[in-house]
Amino acid sequence: MRIVDICAFYAPRGGGVKTYVERKLQAARPGEQEIIIVAPGDRDGVVMEAPAGRIISIAAPRFPLDRRYHYFDDEPRLHALLDRLRPDVVEASSPWSSPAMVARWRGPALRSLVMHADPLSAYAYRWFGPVASRRTIDRGFDWFWRHLRRLDDGFDLVVSASAGLSARLRDGGLRKVATVPMGVTPGVFSPDRRDEALRAELLARCGLRPDATLLIGLGRHAPEKRWPMVIEAVTGAGYANPVGLVVLGEGRDRTRVIRATRSNPHIYLGRPETDRQRLATILASADALVHGCEAETFCMVAAEAKASGLPLIVPDQGGASDQFVEGQGARYRACSTTSLAEAIRRFAATMPAHQRAEASRDAAGVMTMDAHFERLFATYAEALAMRTGLRDAA
Structure with missing residues (x-):
């Protein structure tokens, strides 16, 4: 054929x-x-x-x-x-x-x-x-x-x-x-790749200690990805609990994304990681994936995060929402900074390690x-x- x-x-x-x-x-x-x-x-x-x-x-x-x-x-x-x-x-x-x-x-x-x-x-x-x-x-x-x-x-x-x-x-x-x-690509993403030293290093880049919550965001800097909204929500949630955000990506909206980070020293913007093994290790070493786009047809990054044992904090519309598992992260009202900030606050305050353990248990079942x-x-x-x-x- x-x-x-x-x-x-x-x-x-x-x-x-x-x-x-x-x-x-x-x-x-x-x-x-x-x-x-x-x-x-x-x-x-x-x-x-x-x-x-x-x-x-x-x-x-x-x-x-x-x-x-x-x-x-x-x-x-x-x-x-x-x-x-x-x-x-x-x-x-x-x-x-x-x-x-x-x-x-x-x-x-x-x-x-x-x-x-x-x-x-x-x-x-x-x-x-x-x-x-x-x-x-x-x-x-x-x-x-x-x-x-x-x-x-x-x-x-x-x-x-x-x-x-x-x-x-x-x-x-x-x-x-x-x-x-x-x-997801077989044989790449796994909770076994978690590296606590790398997690501490990423939090240090965000100006935070290892006892903070580490969120990871992956994707193009494009308007539909809503990175300024995600950054604003992380900033709001950070007043209640220390939250660091690492965003890996690039694109035509990068100037707006950089501008959005200026009021929060706990956000690190990095270039896309082209080494898939390294990316898998970064994903497994975070505490949750946060995603702002409600327009995904499938949301590959959410599937890769699930295969890495990560809870998902995702909008309640689109392909990212279809990836969500109850008790492993949070769903928030799409396009709402306030709802996302509250979802992050709840996650950071309510046993993220337990939710990650649940997600790690189910990771092998990701298609x-x-x-x-x-x-x-x-x-x-x-x-x-x-x-x-x-x-x-x-």
Whole structure:
């Protein structure tokens, strides 16, 4: 089964999507699946090769809002490439223009739209949520729902990584939604990586002693991640109990994030950690993950934190909320600094070590990314078999 992924969000210095597609290459079994990732980039060429596939780049313009990324702009060229590759399954992993290009391709492949992004939550709900209900916002953005319904018509499957997003898509009129939960890189994240000396070092960088609570935050410095809100909430909670926050990330919103830390010496901003083993050790050495984004489709960092034995302090909407386990952290009202500050206060005051022990006990049960891909490939194989059966019956 040859799977071609038209992947608009892949970049060599990207985040969750990069992790996802590169693991897909490793999870595929040579002779059973062949994976070809097609990404827009600086130039034409092969970016990476693996036993079961490769990542190829086609020259395309840079995306103006994030210069790490490019975007597909040449539909005839994309169609010609698909004609040459002759996939059994073609995936599109963006809800914007590239899936419409894939839907208009005349080839016979099974088409799968993988919802790696939730633009309504990331933008519309965030922009207008303070003044309007989601139902009202959905009516105002009915053009986007119509666009998604047209994509639903043009694809055989719409793959969602979380139950919450699947429910919203079905409520919006999509008929072909399949929930295939994602997972974490196997063999990397574990509570056994906890390093008390590293924990003390990170707290020292926050100007605090080892008896303080250490929170970790991971992710791009982008408006939808709401780092200024997280920082303000940590500052408020810190008046009751000493709380340090380590945030690892970078992005176009970095100036605002730095500005938000000026009133709190107990926050340390670091660059993204590219060494996955080191990142796993940092995660396991914290006391909880704190996350501000309610627009995640799955929330890979929350899953990695769970696999590291961390409680989660997450909003009550989006993929991060779906990761939450009662008694292992706290859920707060999405977009609310006050609610988040209270959640952090409660966590810091009510036996965080006990909650971490509970989370550590459950860590081994977090789904791996390889299990996700096994289920995804099986879903495609079943759909192809069903199509063949229907064709033979006709």
